[in-house]
Amino acid sequence: MPPGGPSWTTMEKPKSLWGTLAALLRYIGEYRWHIIAGIVFSLVSSAALLIAPQYLAVMTDGISDGISSGTADLALIGGAGAVLVLLYVMSMVFSTLQNYVVPRASELNGDAMRRDLSKKAFRIPLRALDRMSTGNVMSLFTNDTDTIRTQSAECICDTVTALTMMVGSVVMMMLTNSTLAIVSIIPVAAGFAVMLTIIKRSQGYFVAQARSLGQMNALVEELYYGMDIVNTYNDGERAMARFEEINESLYRSAFRTRFATGLMPRVMDLVSNLGYVLVCVFGSMMIL
Template identity: 45%
Template sequence: MYSSLKVLFSYIGKYKWPIFLGVILSILGSLMVVIGPQYLKRISDEIFDGIGGEMDMDAILFLACIVLTLYLLSVVFNTIESYIIPSTSQRVANKMRRDLNAKINRLPLNYYDNSSTGDIMSRLTNDADTVGEQCGASFSMLATALSMIIGCSAMMLYTNLTLGLICIIPPFAGFLLMRFIMHRTHGFYVAQSVNLGKMNGLVEEVYYGHTVVSAYGAEEECKGRFSDINEDLYRTAYKTRFFTSMMPQITGFVSNLGYVLTCIVGSMLVIEGEITYGVIVAIIVYVRLLNSPLLQLADALGGMQSLAASSERIFDLLLAPEMDDESSKECPDVPVRGDVEFRDVNFSYIEGIEIIHHFSLQVKAGQKIAIVGPTGAGKTTVVNLLMRFYEVDSGSILIDGIPTKDMPREKVHSMFSMVLQDPWVFDGTVKENLIFNGADVPDERIIEACKAVGLHDLIMSLPKGYDTELNANTGLSAGQKQQLTIARAMILNAPMVIFDEATSSVDTHTEKKIQKAMEDLTQGRTSFLIAHRLSTIRDCDLILVMKKGCIVETGTHEELLAKGGFYSELYSSQFENCN
């Protein structure tokens, strides 16, 4: 726990000073409260001594004014602290969310390949919220509790050594017991955060694939997985709540024991004439004051456990290896011709399990290249390497004679328009989706692209046309979403184009429209088409046939059919039942 909190404290940087100020103010507020009973003791003694005689009302009034002033100062200090600590904690959480968001953009794709989306979301939301709630509050509460415990203990001993020693033993025994319990329960807090992340991941996964789950009748299996995770979460949450709930019971018992000892021992000392009535009043007030900080100490320790567990998960992400800093890389700002070359490229997602083997290819500017092969042949991996979504294990990829590893990733990405197999549409208007991350795109260009892919009439039939908001309930089919993403690529107008199964989600009639749009888009541009429908790539300048990460055949459609090899088998298998 302490290592996580140490890392957190060094991370918050300039925000530690407001938190430190808030802690100081909370300590000052506690000291004002601790000093008060000393004057209550004197007031009680003045009143007791005045019974049956003349009371010194001026002295009593003066002492009452001092007590009132001390308590007012305590209110002022605590009010300022209650503003500084929460606002600073939320600034820390805000900074942490910004850093997490920036970190997500710097992580390599293989991190996401090995992580649950829901778990990452949980760190960005639940764990960041926990830090925002507990970051300053736990430290302030801990400082307040300790200052009250130490202050009250010292003043009890100062008031009367014998009675103070007897009444101090129960609180310190309770503190040691709580410290032991909290030390043993840290693992439960960590497990609770981990299980919450697993649950978020499962819910996100099942919700996103709800149609598939229903189609395959996997509801019971998903319910079983949910029940297992939910049961684990219940056990860890139950244990943390159980042990946390023990703290008030311990402090309540300690407080009551203090009252009993004060009354019994104090009465005996008053009878023997060793102490005054005011001493008992002061000790009783201190025993009462000790009850609250012991509860606060329990809450503070519980909050710090949650804070440490959430911080540990957040810093696991923030400190994860990221892509190399490429701010020092420069690339000549010259027009991109589109010459592409793969030189003996090898690649593996998992070390030791190679996916691409000695891949070499030369593509001239403006050529249309098709990549075909069975599932798992490495087709999408090749374009992912070209886009620098992953780094090659060996070999190199060059664009216009310049290795892509010598270019900033953003520069490489800007050279391509990319249409993926799964269309991606975000919440926003149709127009915002079409000009995604673009600026100053004229409406004429947007309409022209939509007409080219056969989407304009559909958009105009929507309630607000191009200003219609798109979301999960808009009702666009998968094919219509694919048309939208192709129009987006046309609007981007990048020097090179990648189509990854771009027509896999559309019907034959729509496919013909998209094929015409793709022909217009690829005209004069270096293009890479990944396709399973071999009928869509007949006019490509070069077809690469891949199998198990290697190029097994190359040539045009006619040349490959004439060879009667693997491509011919694939083509024949698609049309074997056609006359």
């Protein structure tokens, strides 16, 4: 048996994903006003960015008409430009407010979670701790807690922002030109399908990376505090073999996760370029 007890690093899926999410939302509900404010700021910032291109189009049309006729409507162009600047400044201000409020909610939530975990640790039965290695306990208390702290509130606001921008962009494109909007949406939909496939296939790699990281933390923690026992029983070779095994597993899973993570931006770049080419081709055909 290793010095810190048996290694207990099996990754378990939640019994109910939606139940777990609901419990997390209830947990961070104490800071709901911060999150609600962040969502409102995000909506205002996104709305300003969605409306701005309409005034940019007014400016462009005014300049184009002025070049054709020889007399530009400076009042129209100046008014559209002033509104455009105001919208961009408004978007920047509300985005900055969101970036202030939401991280504050995340940090407050993380502070409360660490306090609750500290209190919970003193109530855990000893027999439960005996089944867990010291390093794995430390990994759960630090890595997992820090992940929840940094991602909880940000994910909510980022999701709202992404949905607002996606729906708003589709509506604005449909109002501008439905044909070009459909042409633009097709490659984006195909890109989302490819990304969902990549995410589905790479999910196991992230689970394996988390499992290997927990095992590595557990082994290093146990060997560090139990080095005297390892030397006394001449167990160094077995410990080194175990380290090499976990290290190799961590290397493979980490490489695959990095590859999958790096592949998604490349796919989106390809989709963006294809969409640009299709819009140019169909736009040229519509003009001709």
